[in-house]
Amino acid sequence: MIKVLLADDQSLVRSGFRMLIDSADDMETVGEVDNGRDAVAMVRTRPVDVVLMDIRMPVMDGAEATQQISRLGLDTKVLVLTTFDLDEYVFAALRGGASGFLLKDALPEELLGAIRSVAAGDAVVAPSTTKRLLTHFAGLLPKSDPGASGRLDTLTEREREVLGEVARGANNQEIAERLYMAEGTVKTHIGRLLSKLDARDRVGLVLIALEEGLGD
Incomplete structure (x- = not known):
C-alpha cells in the first residue's frame, strides 16, 4: 500500500485528492497538512512513501519543504503540484529533490499513475513539462x-x-x-x-x- 501525505493550503483541494487516492486499491492518505513546515514534521514522525506537495504555501513553501525532506535521507518521494506550469519554485523543488511535478488540473488517472511511478522510484517527466522547463x-x-x-x-x-x-x-x-x-x-x-x-x-x-x- 502506497502511503500518501497531502500538503496543500486549500482544504477543498486536499479533500478532492484524498477522495481520489483513497478510492485506489493500492494507496491511502496517511495525513494532511496546510504548510511545508508541517509536511516536514509529519514525514519525520510517520512512514510516508509519497508527498503530494503544493508549491505555494504559507509558513514554508513547497520548494523549501522538498529540500528539507530530501536531506532527511528517507525513502520518501516528493511529487510537486502547482497551478502554475512556469513557476520558478518548481525548478527549485526539482533541484531540491522532487521526483517530478504535475499541474493540479491533471486528469485523475494521470495523478494516480504519477504517484505509482514516483513510489516505484521512477521520475515523472512528461515531454510537455520538460520542454516548458527548458524553454x-x-x-x-x-x-x-x-x-x-x-x-x-x-x-x-x-x-x-x-x-x-x-x-x-x-x-x-x-x-x-x-x-x-x-x-x-x-x-x-x-x-x-x-x-x-x-x-x-x-x-x-x-x-x-x-x-x-x-x-x-
Missing part, C-alpha cells in the same frame, strides 16, 4: 557551451545523444525510434548516464542536460 528556465541559467563544465567528458557519443533526447522530453520508446536502437539498449544507456553523472533519476538527468546546454 522557461534556460534563460535563468549561466550561459555555457555544451559540456564546458567537464561533467560530460566521460560520456560516449551515444550516451550524449541519449542524454540530449532525455532533455527534450522523449520517453524510452521515442528515444529508441529516433536513435534506431532497441528500447532495452536505451534503458542500459539511461542506467549508465545515471551512474556516470551521479543523478538520482531522470529529473536529475534533465537538469544536468539543461545546465550543460543540451536539449535545444
Whole structure:
C-alpha cells in the first residue's frame, strides 16, 4: 500500500485528492497538512512513501519543504503540484529533490499513475513539462557551451545523444525510434548516464542536460 501525505493550503483541494487516492486499491492518505513546515514534521514522525506537495504555501513553501525532506535521507518521494506550469519554485523543488511535478488540473488517472511511478522510484517527466522547463528556465541559467563544465567528458557519443533526447522530453520508446536502437539498449544507456553523472533519476538527468546546454 502506497502511503500518501497531502500538503496543500486549500482544504477543498486536499479533500478532492484524498477522495481520489483513497478510492485506489493500492494507496491511502496517511495525513494532511496546510504548510511545508508541517509536511516536514509529519514525514519525520510517520512512514510516508509519497508527498503530494503544493508549491505555494504559507509558513514554508513547497520548494523549501522538498529540500528539507530530501536531506532527511528517507525513502520518501516528493511529487510537486502547482497551478502554475512556469513557476520558478518548481525548478527549485526539482533541484531540491522532487521526483517530478504535475499541474493540479491533471486528469485523475494521470495523478494516480504519477504517484505509482514516483513510489516505484521512477521520475515523472512528461515531454510537455520538460520542454516548458527548458524553454522557461534556460534563460535563468549561466550561459555555457555544451559540456564546458567537464561533467560530460566521460560520456560516449551515444550516451550524449541519449542524454540530449532525455532533455527534450522523449520517453524510452521515442528515444529508441529516433536513435534506431532497441528500447532495452536505451534503458542500459539511461542506467549508465545515471551512474556516470551521479543523478538520482531522470529529473536529475534533465537538469544536468539543461545546465550543460543540451536539449535545444
